[in-house]
Amino acid sequence: MNEQAIAEAPAAVTPADFKSGVKPVWCPGCGDFGVVNALGKALARMQLHPENVAVVSGIGCSSRIPAYTSCYGFHGVHGRSLPTATGLKIARPDLTVIVTGGDGDGYSIGGNHFLHACRRNVDMTYIVMDNRVYGMTKGQSSPTTEPEWNSKLTPRGTGLREFQPMVIALASGANFIARAFTGDPNALADVLVQAIQNPGFSFVEVLSPCITYRPEQRHWKKQVQRDALKPSVDAADAAMQVLRNDPLALGVLYRGGRAPYDPRSHAPAAQPVSELEKRFTV
Amino acid sequence: MDSSLADAPDARSSVSIALAGSGGAGILTAGNILLEAAAQAGYYALMTRSSGPQIRGGESAALLRISTCPVECMEDRYDVLATADWENVDRFTAEIPLGSDSLIVGDPDRGEAPAAFAQSGARCANVKFKVMAKDVDGGRPNMLLAGLVAALIGLPEDAIRHAIAKLLAARPDAIEPGLIAAAAARARVADDRALATEARRLALAPARPHEATRWLLTGNEASGYGAIRGGVRFVAAYPITPATELLEWISPALTEVGGVLVQAEDELASINMAIGASFGGIPSLTATSGPGLSLMVESLGLAVAAEIPVVVVDVMRVGPSTGIPTKSEQGDLNIALFGFHGDAPHLVLAPNSIADCLRTTAWAVHLAEALQAPAVVLTDQFMGQSRAVIDQPADEPGGDPRIVAEPGAPGYERYAVTESGVSPMAIPGAAGITYTADGLEHGPAGTPSSQGADHITQSSKRLRKLESADYSAQWADVEGDGNLAVISFGSCTGPVREAAARAAADGIALRVISIRLLSPAQPGLLSKALDGISKVLVVEQNHSGQLFHYLRSHFVLPVDSTSLRKPGALQFTPGEIHRHLIDWGSN
Numbered sequence: 001m002n003e004q005a006i007a008e009a010p011a012a013v014t015p016a017d018f019k020s021g022v023k024p025v026w027c028p029g030c031g032d033f034g035v036v037n038a039l040g041k042a043l044a045r046m047q048l049h050p051e052n053v054a055v056v057s058g059i060g061c062s063s064r065i066p067a068y069t070s071c072y073g074f075h076g077v078h079g080r081s082l083p084t085a086t087g088l089k090i091a092r093p094d095l096t097v098i099v100t101g102g103d104g105d106g107y108s109i110g111g112n113h114f115l116h117a118c119r120r121n122v123d124m125t126y127i128v129m130d131n132r133v134y135g136m137t138k139g140q141s142s143p144t145t146e147p148e149w150n151s152k153l154t155p156r157g158t159g160l161r162e163f164q165p166m167v168i169a170l171a172s173g174a175n176f177i178a179r180a181f182t183g184d185p186n187a188l189a190d191v192l193v194q195a196i197q198n199p200g201f202s203f204v205e206v207l208s209p210c211i212t213y214r215p216e217q218r219h220w221k222k223q224v225q226r227d228a229l230k231p232s233v234d235a236a237d238a239a240m241q242v243l244r245n246d247p248l249a250l251g252v253l254y255r256g257g258r259a260p261y262d263p264r265s266h267a268p269a270a271q272p273v274s275e276l277e278k279r280f281t282v
Numbered sequence: 283m284d285s286s287l288a289d290a291p292d293a294r295s296s297v298s299i300a301l302a303g304s305g306g307a308g309i310l311t312a313g314n315i316l317l318e319a320a321a322q323a324g325y326y327a328l329m330t331r332s333s334g335p336q337i338r339g340g341e342s343a344a345l346l347r348i349s350t351c352p353v354e355c356m357e358d359r360y361d362v363l364a365t366a367d368w369e370n371v372d373r374f375t376a377e378i379p380l381g382s383d384s385l386i387v388g389d390p391d392r393g394e395a396p397a398a399f400a401q402s403g404a405r406c407a408n409v410k411f412k413v414m415a416k417d418v419d420g421g422r423p424n425m426l427l428a429g430l431v432a433a434l435i436g437l438p439e440d441a442i443r444h445a446i447a448k449l450l451a452a453r454p455d456a457i458e459p460g461l462i463a464a465a466a467a468r469a470r471v472a473d474d475r476a477l478a479t480e481a482r483r484l485a486l487a488p489a490r491p492h493e494a495t496r497w498l499l500t501g502n503e504a505s506g507y508g509a510i511r512g513g514v515r516f517v518a519a520y521p522i523t524p525a526t527e528l529l530e531w532i533s534p535a536l537t538e539v540g541g542v543l544v545q546a547e548d549e550l551a552s553i554n555m556a557i558g559a560s561f562g563g564i565p566s567l568t569a570t571s572g573p574g575l576s577l578m579v580e581s582l583g584l585a586v587a588a589e590i591p592v593v594v595v596d597v598m599r600v601g602p603s604t605g606i607p608t609k610s611e612q613g614d615l616n617i618a619l620f621g622f623h624g625d626a627p628h629l630v631l632a633p634n635s636i637a638d639c640l641r642t643t644a645w646a647v648h649l650a651e652a653l654q655a656p657a658v659v660l661t662d663q664f665m666g667q668s669r670a671v672i673d674q675p676a677d678e679p680g681g682d683p684r685i686v687a688e689p690g691a692p693g694y695e696r697y698a699v700t701e702s703g704v705s706p707m708a709i710p711g712a713a714g715i716t717y718t719a720d721g722l723e724h725g726p727a728g729t730p731s732s733q734g735a736d737h738i739t740q741s742s743k744r745l746r747k748l749e750s751a752d753y754s755a756q757w758a759d760v761e762g763d764g765n766l767a768v769i770s771f772g773s774c775t776g777p778v779r780e781a782a783a784r785a786a787a788d789g790i791a792l793r794v795i796s797i798r799l800l801s802p803a804q805p806g807l808l809s810k811a812l813d814g815i816s817k818v819l820v821v822e823q824n825h826s827g828q829l830f831h832y833l834r835s836h837f838v839l840p841v842d843s844t845s846l847r848k849p850g851a852l853q854f855t856p857g858e859i860h861r862h863l864i865d866w867g868s869n
Contacts, residue, residue, distance in 0.1 A: 020718075022729055051689075051713040056558070059721075066718045067730060072710040073718030074561055075730075076588075077581050080554040083518075083546065087555030088710075090544055091516045092562035095710055116547035263542055270540035273510055280497035280507075282321040282671065 013047050015040035020070045025061075031208030031217075032062050032129055034182035036069065039098065039127070041185065042192035043071075053096045056085040058110060060102040061136050062129035062208065071098075079109030082117040082126065089122050090263060096196060097124040104134045107143040107163050114165075118172030121200040123260040125192070128165065129182070129208035131217065139213035165205055166242045166253060170235055175200030175256040177238070179249065181224045182208040187250075194252060200260040207248065225249045233257065293487035296349035297435045298357040300378040301427060304369035305333075305340045308424030311449060313344025314669075315428045318445035319437050320348040321498050321671040324489030328353045328636075330668040332377055333608065334370065341370040343377065348435065350487050352672065354635045354776030358857035360384060361484060363399060364431055365392075366411050366423040372396035376852060380404045385480050387430065389423070407477055414466060420459035421466075429464025433471035436485035442468075495674040501665035502528035504639035505595050506535060509567050511640065511678065512647025514593065515541035516566040518555035520548055523607040524663040525569040525597040532569075549574035553581045556592050560585075561719055563686070563709035565651055569595040572614050573604070575658070579621045582656045586626040586744060588719040589697065589707070591650040591657075591684060595643060598662040598772075600850040609851030610663035612772050615828040618658040619801055627745045629657035630801035634759060634775035636670045641678040642798055645756055648681020653747050654704060660800070662823075664773045664853055679755065690714035695726040699739055703747025748802045757799040760811045764791030766867055767815040769808075771797045771829055774821050774854055781859035790867040797829075803836040818843040819866055821859060825849040 018040035026032050043053060053071040057063035059078035066073025072095075076084050081099050089097040106114055106128045117126065132149075134140040140153045143163035150157055169177050176198035180191045188206065195202035207224065209217035229251030232238040238254040299316065303309045313329055320327040327348040334340035345360070347353050359379050364387040365371055375398040380386070382403035386395050390408040400406070409430060411423035425446070432442040446460040471477045499507075506528045509517070517536060519529040533543040546552035549570055556566040570578065575596045585592050598614045600606035618630045629649050633642035643659055650657040687694055687706035696717040698705045708715040722730040723737050731737075759775070762782060770778045775796040782792045795811050812818070818839050820830040830845035846862050848854070 049713065051711055051716050054562075054710050067720065067728075070716055072708070072716050073720075074558070074588075075718055075720040075722060076557070077554065077584050077721060080550060080581060083551035083554035084558035084561070086544070086551075087516065087518060087558030087560075087566070088562045089558075090542060090555075091559035091564040091566070092710060095562070112547055113551055116551070263544055265537040265542075267537070271538045273539055276507060276510065276535050276538065277497070277674075280499045280503070281674075282496040282498050 013044050013049060015044045018043050018050055018069050018071065020068055022067050024068055025064055027212045029211040030061065031131065031182040031210070032065065034185050034188065035062070035100070035127065035129055035206055035208060036065050038182070038185045038188040038192060039065070039069065041189035042196065045189065045193055046196065048096055052094070053098065054085070054088055055098045055100060056088065057081050057100045058105040059136070060105045060134070062100055062102040063105055065100040079105055080113065081105065082110060082113040085124055086117065086120065086122050089124050098196070099124060099126045101128055103128060103130045103132060103144045104142040107165060111143070115168070115172045118169050118174040118201055118203065121173055121175055121258050121261045123199055123201070125195045125202040125204065127192070127204045127206055129206050130165070131208050131210035131214060133210050133213045135210045135213055167239060169203045170239055170242070170254060173258065174203045175258050176202035177254040178252040179205045179207070179229065181220065181250055182206055183221045184226070187226070191252065198255060200256065200258055220248065223248050227251050229253045231255055293485060295351060295487055296347060296353070296357065297362070297484055297486055298360045299346045299348070299431055299435070300343060300360045300363045300374070301365070301431070302341065302343040302363065302371045302374055302378070303366045303424070305336065305342060307366050308422055309342045310344050312424040312428040313346060315442065315445045315449050316346055316348070316431060316437070317669060317671070318448055318498070319432055319441040321496060322444050323438050323441040324492060325349060325486065326352045326671045328356070328668055328670045330356065330664065332374060334373060341373060343374045345378070348486065350490055353670070355780060355856060356853065358855045362387065362431060362434065363404070364427055366427055367392040368394070368396060372398055375399065385484070407480065409470065414470070415463065418459050418462045418466065420456065421463045422459070425460040425463035426467045429467030430471060432464065433468040434477070434481045434484050436481065439468060496671055497674050498669065498671050499636070500527065500667060500669045501633070501636040501639040501661055502597065502667065503531045504636055505569070505633070505643045505659070505661055505666070506532035508640035508643030509593065509595070509647060510535060510539060510541070512644035512681070513565040513651065514567045514647055515539070516556065516559035516564045517541070517543040518546045518552035518559070518566070518568045519543055520546045520552045520570065520574065522571045522574050524599055524666050525571050525595065527667065528569045528595060528597065549577040550581070553578040553592070553594065557581060557585050557590050560590050560592050561710070565591065565647055567593040567595065567647070569597065571597050571599045571607070572601040572617070575614060575617060576621070579617065580623070582628065583622050583624060583626050584721040585656040586622065586628055587721045587723070589654040589744065590719065591654050593643070593646050593650050593657045593659060595659045595661060597666040598660060606851050608663065610773065610853060611824055611850030612660070612662060612774065612822050613824040613828070613849070614660060615800065615824070615832065618660055619832060625741055627748045627802060628655050629653070629748070630660065631657060631799055632660040632772045632797070633665065634772055634796040634798065636665055636668060637672045637675045639665060640675050644678045645681070649751070651684040652682040652704070653751060654684065654707060655748060660772060662773050687712065687715050696728045697724060697726045697740060697743070699726055699743050702750055703743045703745070753799050753804060754807060757797070757804050757807050758811065759796045759798065761794045762786070762792055764793055765814055765816045766790070766819070767793040767795055767812060767817070768819045768821055768863070769795045769797065769829070769833065770821040771800065774823055777854040777856045777859050778821050780856035781863055784856065784860045785863045785867060788864065790863060792863070792867070805837040808837050812840070816840055816842065819846055819863070820844070821846045821854065823848060823850060823854060
């Protein structure tokens with residue numbers, strides 16, 4: 001092959017193409033390693049190119065993911081990843097937009113944006129790595145932490161019942177909802193492909209153990225219930241499934257049929273800017 | 283423009299009108315008809331509106347100044363206060379100062395003028411608007427009010443007819459009764475001896491012939507159009523008084539030029555949406571007021587660190603907290619300058635008139651894009667919500683576009699340390715130069731770093747790009763000469779200019795400096811503008827003298843520098859400043 005032919009041959013994209021080479025700050029054994037690997041697998045399986053994918057995050061251990069990929073990354077303000085991604089996707093509909101973060105970032109400080117991202121249904125995928133603890137600040141309760149779990153900040157537990165993200169996502173209008181486990185990288189990659197391909201706002205809750213502050217989560221490997229959730233197109237049915245099942249039940253829960261949000265006018269030609277002055281002319 | 287106020291002939295060059303009444307009386311419609319008619323007749327004009335706290339109903343006032351020359355502020359007193367009824371109109375006492383030369387026109391069947399107005403010594407004229415309205419099929423008192431005032435101040439009949447037809451276009455069946463009512467009011471002025479005498483006294487000099495196109499618009503609309511002219515094609519919006527009209531104007535306008543607006547769930551979302559869109563390569567903006575700006579400053583720090591252009595227009599209102607949302611104040615200068623955490627070099631600009639809202643907002647977009655930094659534009663409720671007749675502004679100077687990195691650029695580093703401090707920005711979609719934009723401190727490649735050396739290098743780079751830019755052409759408006767200078771910004775500039783013109787007539791020569799670029803501070807340019815000045819007065823509308831203290835700490839001022847300031851909600855009048863200038867300038 002001559003040089004030109006080499007340049008024109010479509011090179012197959014591999015998971016390795018999505019690695020940046022930046023060394024993660026995560027503890028050894030952190031569940032988030034599995035998510036960054038599965039994401040690379042999913043994007044390679046879809047033959048997307050890193051420059052056409054944007055990975056957007058807030059603050060927290062799992063929000064470090066963008067820099068560990070070779071995609072365009074955005075590591076922004078705590079809790080605001082969804083609005084940032086929303087602006088990006090609406091301004092640049094050609095990009096594949098992935099949002100990553102944790103349970104504190106997404107459900108506590110960013111809770112309002114979670115509701116409205118589900119409701120707005122912009123075509124993007126939100127991956128929440130839920131370990132039921134604030135890891136980066138060294139072990140405080142998050143909205144998904146069990147009420148009796150002790151921390152230095154809440155020595156007698158919070159006494160508050162856990163937030164139910166999948167039910168909230170369903171009630172708020174997310175178009176694709178699934179729960180996966182970082183310990184099953186192939187199954188996780190498979191769910192991520194489905195989430196990215198599904199139009200509208202896709203929400204994937206990934207059980208991602210924090211072995212430093214929640215060492216008991218090592219047992220999730222044995223406790224998760226694989227394929228326990230069955231995909232439904234009916235929101236009421238999906239709600240019953242998630243409420244009646246174990247919190248460690250895995251699978252795709254819901255696939256909605258809503259068209260993605262698109263505020264752009266699709267009127268043909270844009271006017272020259274000076275036409276707007278006619279509104280002011282006396 | 284200022285000298286033309288002084289050299290007007292005997293006929294008055296400017297007349298000030300206050301229309302007031304209860305909600306639903308159509309006061310604002312009457313005001314808009316007069317404004318449109320004045321524009322049609324070739325006059326300049328300015329109209330502000332005031333209303334009670336109620337969403338619907340309640341009292342409202344339309345305050346107008348119509349003149350043969352451009353107007354940027356209200357007069358010291360109103361020549362005419364005209365009402366269809368007096369319900370709650372006494373709430374406007376402070377906003378509608380009258381003098382013994384003023385005229386109060388009211389309907390005697392709807393009560394008497396409140397004592398606060400009557401005490402001014404103003405003459406009173408009785409017109410039975412309600413009875414007259416009943417004589418017209420479908421007639422409304424507000425059309426009589428508009429017609430009567432138009433006749434009193436000498437607006438031509440065809441101008442008022444045109445204005446009624448234009449403003450009532452959405453309600454075609456109201457046009458004919460409106461025209462009949464206005465004609466009846468005009469006849470009344472001609473037939474009533476007392477009113478005819480008032481009309482001779484109030485009549486405006488003929489409008490000056492002009493070639494230039496005139497525009498009729500609010501400051502919020504001018505800011506919105508300036509944003510689009512500057513290149514903005516993405517806006518994220520969360521409603522807040524008094525910025526909402528900017529967002530409502532720009533929403534359909536963006537659609538026509540291929541842009542898009544998204545309504546956000548809160549201001550935390552709107553600023554981050556704008557930052558996300560700009561990261562995608564699209565010039566972006568949001569508009570808000572003080573409480574919203576407070577919510578946005580954390581994310582503006584991110585835009586500084588990650589070097590993402592974004593513009594926030596803050597239409598300032600009375601604060602702190604909810605304050606007085608419908609009234610003007612220049613109290614957000616401190617938060618705009620100093621509200622960011624860490625060392626966060628950024629741009630702060632302030633337009634100084636409704637027309638300037640266009641130029642300064644466009645300039646803010648140009649600077650933000652060229653320097654890859656956030657810009658805060660400080661307008662205020664007065665400029666934002668007032669509607670004015672202006673000469674079509676000259677095209678603003680163009681700006682340098684954002685410097686974008688080439689796909690596949692070898693050895694590309696997003697935050698490469700350059701001489702200017704600006705580094706080419708990779709835009710998603712461009713292969714071979716991907717990077718992660720980060721609020722974490724980083725090295726040149728964008729990789730997070732906790733090294734002090736990286737922090738020093740990147741901090742210097744972020745400061746250098748702002749400090750090395752040349753702002754000299756537009757940083758301020760410097761007008762007039764003398765060894766005294768008045769420094770101001772924003773909507774205080776209008777009354778300062780008019781006061782300076784009056785002081786000049788008294789023999790006090792002044793230089794007026796209205797600062798358009800507030801950050802980065804330009805002490806060198808101010809020192810040059812203060813060449814030969816021995817004494818400085820800083821005029822601003824807030825309680826603590828935020829501009830005065832900023833100038834004292836970051837600029838070199840003469841030892842004899844003092845502050846003239848007052849908080850909202852009432853704008854400075856030219857007379858208030860003029861009186862101060864007389865004492866200050868002659869000591």
